[in-house]
Amino acid sequence: MEFDLFLRYGPDLLKGFGITLLCWIIGSAGGAALGFVIACLMRWSAAPVRWVLGAYIELIRGTPFMIQLFLLYYGGPYMGLVLTPVQAGITSFIVYGSPYFAEIFRSGFQAIPPGQIEAARAIGISEFTILRRIMLPQTLVLITAPLTNFVIILSKETAILSVVTVPELLFQTQTMAAETFTYVEPFLALSLFYWLLVVLTAELGRRIEIRATRHLKRAASST
Amino acid sequence: MQFSFDVILHNLPYMLGAARFTLLISITGIALAIVLGTFICAARIGRSRVLRVLSGLYISAFRGVPLLVQLLLFYYMLPRIGLDLPAMPAAILAVGMCSAAYVAEIQRSALQSIPSGQTEAAEALGISPFALWRRILIPQALRLGLPSLINELILLVKVSSLASVVGIGELTRVAQNITGQTYRPLEIYITAALIYFVINFTLSQLGRYAERRLALT
Amino acid sequence: MTQTETSPSDPIMTVRGMSKWFGNFKALDAIDLDVNRSEVLCLIGPSGSGKSTLLRCLNFLEHYDEGEVRKDGALIGWQEGPSGPRKPLKPAALRAQRHHIGMVFQQFNLWPHFSARQNVAEALRQVKGLSADDANARALDALDKVNLKDKAENFPSGLSGGQQQRVAIARAIAMEPDIMLFDEPTSALDPELVGEVLTVMKDMAAEGMTMVVVTHEMGFAAHAADRVAFLESGRLVTCRPPDEIFGAEPSDARLRSFLQTYRERNVV
Numbered sequence: 001m002e003f004d005l006f007l008r009y010g011p012d013l014l015k016g017f018g019i020t021l022l023c024w025i026i027g028s029a030g031g032a033a034l035g036f037v038i039a040c041l042m043r044w045s046a047a048p049v050r051w052v053l054g055a056y057i058e059l060i061r062g063t064p065f066m067i068q069l070f071l072l073y074y075g076g077p078y079m080g081l082v083l084t085p086v087q088a089g090i091t092s093f094i095v096y097g098s099p100y101f102a103e104i105f106r107s108g109f110q111a112i113p114p115g116q117i118e119a120a121r122a123i124g125i126s127e128f129t130i131l132r133r134i135m136l137p138q139t140l141v142l143i144t145a146p147l148t149n150f151v152i153i154l155s156k157e158t159a160i161l162s163v164v165t166v167p168e169l170l171f172q173t174q175t176m177a178a179e180t181f182t183y184v185e186p187f188l189a190l191s192l193f194y195w196l197l198v199v200l201t202a203e204l205g206r207r208i209e210i211r212a213t214r215h216l217k218r219a220a221s222s223t
Numbered sequence: 224m225q226f227s228f229d230v231i232l233h234n235l236p237y238m239l240g241a242a243r244f245t246l247l248i249s250i251t252g253i254a255l256a257i258v259l260g261t262f263i264c265a266a267r268i269g270r271s272r273v274l275r276v277l278s279g280l281y282i283s284a285f286r287g288v289p290l291l292v293q294l295l296l297f298y299y300m301l302p303r304i305g306l307d308l309p310a311m312p313a314a315i316l317a318v319g320m321c322s323a324a325y326v327a328e329i330q331r332s333a334l335q336s337i338p339s340g341q342t343e344a345a346e347a348l349g350i351s352p353f354a355l356w357r358r359i360l361i362p363q364a365l366r367l368g369l370p371s372l373i374n375e376l377i378l379l380v381k382v383s384s385l386a387s388v389v390g391i392g393e394l395t396r397v398a399q400n401i402t403g404q405t406y407r408p409l410e411i412y413i414t415a416a417l418i419y420f421v422i423n424f425t426l427s428q429l430g431r432y433a434e435r436r437l438a439l440t
Numbered sequence: 441m442t443q444t445e446t447s448p449s450d451p452i453m454t455v456r457g458m459s460k461w462f463g464n465f466k467a468l469d470a471i472d473l474d475v476n477r478s479e480v481l482c483l484i485g486p487s488g489s490g491k492s493t494l495l496r497c498l499n500f501l502e503h504y505d506e507g508e509v510r511k512d513g514a515l516i517g518w519q520e521g522p523s524g525p526r527k528p529l530k531p532a533a534l535r536a537q538r539h540h541i542g543m544v545f546q547q548f549n550l551w552p553h554f555s556a557r558q559n560v561a562e563a564l565r566q567v568k569g570l571s572a573d574d575a576n577a578r579a580l581d582a583l584d585k586v587n588l589k590d591k592a593e594n595f596p597s598g599l600s601g602g603q604q605q606r607v608a609i610a611r612a613i614a615m616e617p618d619i620m621l622f623d624e625p626t627s628a629l630d631p632e633l634v635g636e637v638l639t640v641m642k643d644m645a646a647e648g649m650t651m652v653v654v655t656h657e658m659g660f661a662a663h664a665a666d667r668v669a670f671l672e673s674g675r676l677v678t679c680r681p682p683d684e685i686f687g688a689e690p691s692d693a694r695l696r697s698f699l700q701t702y703r704e705r706n707v708v
Contacts, residue, residue: 061423065381074402118549119608122543124537129566159292162291183299184300195284195288197287198287
């Protein structure tokens with residue numbers, strides 16, 4: 001394998017990784033934020049709003065990310081929405097992730113025994129305070145695992161952004177492969193790189209989970 | 224430019240035709256994944272340490288690399304190692320092998336969710352290990368795993384769109400081609416999205432129906 | 441129908457003609473009941489008789505459909521107004537009513553991510569707006585009253601069921617309610633832990649707290665209650681002092697058979 005190839009294209013690959021990270025982080029954070037709002041609205045808003053959001057969730061989850069991306073990037077200009085590839089990539093990423101994040105938050109909310117919320121209501125604690133002080137702290141601990149899991153899935157989905165020429169890691173690798181007529185080695189190396197990224201992120205998530213649930217385990221073991 | 228239903232109507236037959244390939248990839252893909260995944264699952268929970276490590280590596284690797292990268296790697300690697308498969312079987316193989324890693328984990332968690340007391344009860348009655356698996360564990364694992372397997376199939380319908388990148392004429396690729404000719408991305412991609420949605424919605428309803436029918440109450 | 445024979449009339453809560461449906465099922469049927477200041481009123485009856493539902497209507501955790509529940513004259517849960525379909529109170533107004541009505545649940549319902557002290561202090565800070573220091577001091581006082589000051593920093597998972605229930609009681613009394621509602625407070629407890637909770641409740645009664653207690657502990661009802669109300673099939677059958685309920689053969693056949701079943705189950 002020719003290592004000077006990677007040296008020559010090193011800066012481009014590094015830049016590509018930077019774009020991958022950017023799309024991944026903003027996409028995940030934005031998707032989680034939007035998903036949280038959706039989950040809250042699904043719980044507390046009137047039936048018509050819930051119905052519309054339910055349709056949104058089903059539609060986004062029922063269609064491939066690639067089609068959503070094409071629709072926004074190529075179809076957007078016909079709706080007066082002209083976006084750069086990176087803008088379109090990040091936006092569609094946020095939209096794509098939001099229903100999955102919403103489901104994660106919803107299941108977290110549901111896992112809290114209703115009696116706890118009832119007890120808070122019986123004392124006269126407001127709904128917003130119940131969300132902030134009783135539900136969220138417990139929900140975040142409960143959903144650490146599915147949350148990191150989905151963020152890891154998103155890290156892999158960033159590769160799809162290459163199809164609308166977002167200059168992320170896969171795109172840079174493809175460019176390099178095409179210019180040098182070597183295909184197997186670059187894609188093999190790229191696979192290893194993603195694998196490493198995923199394994200490391202999973203490990204990080206596992207540590208966060210252990211840390212987040214530590215007080216529960218300690219308390220439980222003292223009985 | 225006005226939204227044109229004519230464009231949709233005119234191109235719908237082509238797109239529906241292409242959707243057959245989408246279904247072909249995902250259904251053969253899941254079939255392959257179930258067979259392969261069951262073996263990997265068996266290796267993962269079996270007695271052999273080597274097989275456990277290898278199956279663990281397989282699962283980790285295929286779940287750790289973006290499917291699009293796997294597809295490209297397959298596309299360029301297969302000829303290099305002397306396997307000159309046509310594009311479609313190559314894509315199905317790639318999708319199936321990747322999905323097998325997920326199916327293996329689905330089977331494993333289904334098996335593990337069967338209370339160990341059932342195995343003990345069977346052993347106490349003197350039921351043979353083979354009969355235990357065939358009559359008690361596997362039927363339950365399939366029931367327990369069925370919703371997840373249908374989810375996996377829905378996932379495959381969606382990820383089959385990635386095969387467009389290596390030139391396979393499934394729904395996404397055909398939508399791209401039609402867009403290239405008509406310059407009507409809005410109409411065409413909305414239509415494609417709706418076709419995908421109808422397929423997946425049907426599958427998820429089927430899944431719910433099956434889940435209800437198989438539910439142990 | 442039997443409400444009339446109670447004497448010292450200083451009701452803190454009045455229930456008049458209250459009915460409640462779950463779908464087509466009439467869970468409560470035209471309940472009339474007074475809760476007098478500083479009395480201990482026990483609600484007994486077979487499961488499904490509606491006694492928990494009645495209790496939960498008193499602080500509007502369940503919405504009653506007909507009739508009135510009033511505390512110190514104010515209608516609970518619904519907006520006061522002319523007849524016709526009633527509107528529920530605005531959330532803030534309902535919360536304000538609940539500040540004065542404490543409640544203890546069968547399943548404790550402590551918040552597992554807070555320590556015992558934090559469980560008690562939370563509402564003091566969020567609802568009463570106390571500073572962290574004041575809330576903590578009050579929380580420790582309340583825990584002291586239920587003999588749990590030394591467990592203040594334990595999390596619920598590190599407490600026995602009886603201790604958890606006492607924390608839940610402390611959480612309610614720290615709010616200085618005018619009346620306390622207990623929904624089968626000892627039913628989820630192991631038998632050996634029931635006593636410590638009942639002791640705390642008797643102490644509260646001795647200090648003059650108004651208490652409405654749904655219970656299966658006939659011993660508690662017989663010895664600690666001022667009056668005992670017997671419900672069956674959503675109706676209030678009778679409400680009398682405990683010696684009239686548990687003493688000589690009760691006149692009402694349904695009460696007689698309920699107590700009979702109860703005694704048979706608890707023969708030692």
